[in-house]
Amino acid sequence: TKILTYHVVAGNFKAKDIMNAIKKGNGKAEFTTVAGGKLWAMLEGSSVVLKDEKGGMSTVTIADVKQSNGVIHVIDTIVMPN
Numbered sequence: 001t002k003i004l005t006y007h008v009v010a011g012n013f014k015a016k017d018i019m020n021a022i023k024k025g026n027g028k029a030e031f032t033t034v035a036g037g038k039l040w041a042m043l044e045g046s047s048v049v050l051k052d053e054k055g056g057m058s059t060v061t062i063a064d065v066k067q068s069n070g071v072i073h074v075i076d077t078i079v080m081p082n
Contacts, residue, residue, distance in 0.1 A: 002035050002081055003035075003078070003080065003081065005033065005034040005035040006033045006034075006035040006037050006039075006052075006079060006080070006081040007033070007078075007079060008033060008034040008035075009031045009032070009033055009034070009039070010032075010034055011070075012070050012071055013031075013071065014063075014064055014071055015048070015060075015063035015064050015073070018041055018048060018073075019048070021041065022041055022042060022043060022048070027042055027043070028040055028041070028042045029041045029042070033081075035081055037052075037053055037081040037082065038053060039051070039052060039053075039079060044059070047059050047060065048060040048063070048073075050075060050079055052079035052080050052081070053080070053081055053082035054080045054081075054082060056077070056078075056079060056080055057077075058075040058076055058077045058078070058079050059075065059076050059077075060073045060074065060075055061074050061075065061076050062074035
C-alpha cells in the first residue's frame with residue numbers, strides 16, 4: 001500500500017502545472033505524496049523526470065491521461081519511498 005500511495009499526489013496536476021512548479025522552484029519542484037513521502041520533479045532536456053526518496057529516477061513517458069478521479073502521468077519505472 002505504501003508503494004502504491006507513494007505514486008499518488010493529491011490534487012489535479014496537469015503537465016503545465018508541473019512545468020510551472022519546476023520553473024517556480026528554479027529547476028526543481030517538490031510534491032508530497034498521499035503516503036506522506038516526497039517526490040521531486042525536474043527537467044532533463046525536454047523530459048520531466050521524477051526523483052524519489054531513495055535517489056531513483058523515473059521519466060514521464062505519457063502526460064495528462066485524464067481519468068474520472070484526476071490525471072495520470074505514465075512513468076517508465078517505479079518510484080520508491082524511503
